[in-house]
Amino acid sequence: MIEVKGLHKSFGEEHILKGIDFVFDTGKTNLVIGQSGSGKSVLMKCMLGLFTPEKGTIEYDGKAYSTFTDEQKRELRQEIGMLFQGGALFDSMTVEENVMFPLRMFTKKRKRELKERVDEVLERVNLNDSGKKYPAEISGGMQKRVAIARAIVNRPKYLFCDEPNSGLDPHTATVIDNLIHELTVEYDITTVVITHDMNSLLEIGEKIAFLKDGVLAWTGDKSQIFKTDDQTVTDFVYSSDLFKKVKEAQRQGL
Numbered sequence: 001m002i003e004v005k006g007l008h009k010s011f012g013e014e015h016i017l018k019g020i021d022f023v024f025d026t027g028k029t030n031l032v033i034g035q036s037g038s039g040k041s042v043l044m045k046c047m048l049g050l051f052t053p054e055k056g057t058i059e060y061d062g063k064a065y066s067t068f069t070d071e072q073k074r075e076l077r078q079e080i081g082m083l084f085q086g087g088a089l090f091d092s093m094t095v096e097e098n099v100m101f102p103l104r105m106f107t108k109k110r111k112r113e114l115k116e117r118v119d120e121v122l123e124r125v126n127l128n129d130s131g132k133k134y135p136a137e138i139s140g141g142m143q144k145r146v147a148i149a150r151a152i153v154n155r156p157k158y159l160f161c162d163e164p165n166s167g168l169d170p171h172t173a174t175v176i177d178n179l180i181h182e183l184t185v186e187y188d189i190t191t192v193v194i195t196h197d198m199n200s201l202l203e204i205g206e207k208i209a210f211l212k213d214g215v216l217a218w219t220g221d222k223s224q225i226f227k228t229d230d231q232t233v234t235d236f237v238y239s240s241d242l243f244k245k246v247k248e249a250q251r252q253g254l
Contacts, residue, residue: 034236060076079156085163156187170199202222217232
């Protein structure tokens with residue numbers, strides 16, 4: 001579990017986060033949604049320790065990050081998996097080498113043990129025959145699965161996903177959404193997904209934080225978001241063509 005309490009973050013005169021309170025539950029896909037500039041990315045970077053908030057605390061399983069020693073921060077970093085927006089694979093490395101990279105960085109396992117773990121996660125994301133290929137030799141969806149394998153190879157307690165479906169077609173995006181959700185449940189991970197993709201909200205929105213202008217404007221799940229009377233939320237959600245179709249289908253009782 002990750003708990004954010006009264007979080008404020010500014011850059012000069014610009015107040016980005018304005019007292020965010022939210023609990024990211026373990027074993028669930030926790031989505032942070034909102035328009036560009038709402039504070040989603042700043043919130044995530046505060047949670048990762050890349051930005052230091054002026055006020056408030058971020059607690060990892062009840063322990064405030066601000067009280068951590070350098071060694072405790074290093075240990076926490078080993079427990080975090082990160083799925084970047086563009087995948088961020090190393091073009092000069094094979095799929096196998098990309099996935100092995102965090103193991104080499106954070107563990108002292110023997111080469112045989114590293115290879116066994118890499119093979120295990122590649123099989124889990126259905127890429128067991130692609131280890132010797134380079135990123136340029138596989139599809140965008142496969143690249144994203146490689147990035148997921150790399151993010152979970154160290155058996156993280158926490159998984160952060162930054163726009164995981166960016167650049168993917170709807171079918172592949174759904175495959176990635178479902179894979180993230182399956183791994184979250186399977187490994188009992190606290191998963192945080194920053195997204196503007198309404199398909200993701202429908203697929204895996206078990207717990208949702210909607211930010212607007214740096215304020216936590218609404219919380220709920222994928223079923224409750226259709227029932228809210230909050231105009232700010234409905235204006236954002238139903239600007240999506242997908243949600244317009246869903247709402248019309250609900251109205252017609254389909």
